[in-house]
Amino acid sequence: MQKISVVVPVYHVAPYLDKCVTSILSQTYPNIELILVDDGGDDECPAICDRYAAEDERVLCIHKENGGQSFARKDGVASATGEYFLFVDADDWLEPETVEKSLRAAQQYDADVVCFGYKRIYENNVFDTPVFPDGGCQIWEADRIPELRRRIIGLVGQELANVEAADRMAPMWGKLYRRNVVAAGIFVSEREVGSSEDALFNLYALSRCKRFVYIDEFLYCYRKTNEQATTRRYRRDLVDKWERLFDYFRQYISENGNDPACAEALRNRIALSALGIGLNELGNPDGFWAKAKNLRAVLRRPDRREAYAELEMRYFPFKWKVFFLLCKYRQTELLVFMLTMIRKLKRMSAR
DSSP states (O other): OOOEEEEEEESSOHHHHHHHHHHHHTOSSOOEEEEEEEOSOSSSHHHHHHHHHHHOTTEEEEEOOOOOHHHHHHHHHHHOOOSEEEEOOTTOEEOTTHHHHHHHHHHHHTOSEEEEEEEEEOSSOEEEEOSSTTOSOEEEEGGGHHHHHHHHHOOOGGGGGOGGGTTTTOOSTTEEEEHHHHHHOOOOOHHHHSSOHHHHHHHHHGGGOSEEEEEEEEEEEEEOOOTTSGGGSOOTTHHHHHHHHHHHHHHHHHHTTOOHHHHHHHHHHHHHHHHHHHHHHTTOTTOHHHHHHHHHHHHTSHHHHHHHHHOOGGGSOHHHHHHHHHHHTTOHHHHHHHHHHHHHHHHHHTO
C-alpha cells in the first residue's frame, strides 16, 4: 500500500486547525503521514501540533522559525517519506475520500499529477468549483503538458471568457503529486512575490509530469471566511511584489524558448492583474481619491499599457469588457466605483 505524505504549513490558525487535521487523519485511505510544519507562531498552534504528534504515530511535527508558507512547505517536503504528496492549507480541510479517490485515479491512469475540483466554503453558502469548465475526467499526455504550463502563466483566446477561473490551476492544494514531480518544483516566498508562489511551483514541477489527470469531483474544502488570510488584508507593496512575480514568469519563458503563446499569456495575466490590484486597493485606508490615484499610477506603466493594447476584448462577457476598457483608458474613479460594486455583489452571493 503506497504511502501518501500530506504537508500542512501551520501559522496562526488555531480556530481552524483541529478541523483540518481531523479531516486528514480520518481519511478512508489509511496509509498516510501527516507533516505539520509549525512556522513559528505564538498562538496555540505549536501545542496543538505537538498534541497530534503525541496521539497519532502517523503525525510528524516540525517546529521552525517563521519564514512563510512556501518555505514551511519546503521543509515539510524535505522530511516526507511518501510516494505521493498532497498539500493542505491549515484553515482548509479534505473530504473523507480525497486521498483514496485521487490515488485511485493516479493508479488507474498512471498519472504523475491528479487534479480535482474544490468547494468554496462561505458562512452560509458552499460553491462547487471545477478547475476546468468542460467537466468530466480529462487527461493530458506528455505532448500537451506545455499547454497546462502556459495556462498557469495566464489565459489566452476563448479562455478569457471566464476571468474568474484564471488562477484555478495555480494552487498546490487540490492536487496529488508523484514524488519526482514535487522534486522539480521551486519554492519562492510569498513575501517576495505577493501571491501565486504556488503557480511558480507548479510551473516548474510540471516539467517532470508525463501524464496529468483531472477528475471532476469536489474533494478539497477551501475556507473563505478566515479574516486573517493574507489575501483579505490590504497590502501596500502588492504591486511591487507582483512585478517580481512577473519577472519570474519572464525568466521561465526565456528558459523555455520564448514561446509566443506563453508571452501572450503573461501579457494577459498582467492585464487581468488590475482586478486583484484594484480589489486590494479597496482596503486602502487613505480614501477614494488615493485609491484612484494609485490605480492610475499602475495602469500608466509601460507593461500595462502594452498589455491592454494587445488584450482581445471580444472574448469577455459584458461586465469584464467594461471593466478592462476602463483599465485601458485609465478611468480609475469609475474603476473604484465598479470594484466596490463587484465586492458588494460577491459578499451578497456568499450569504
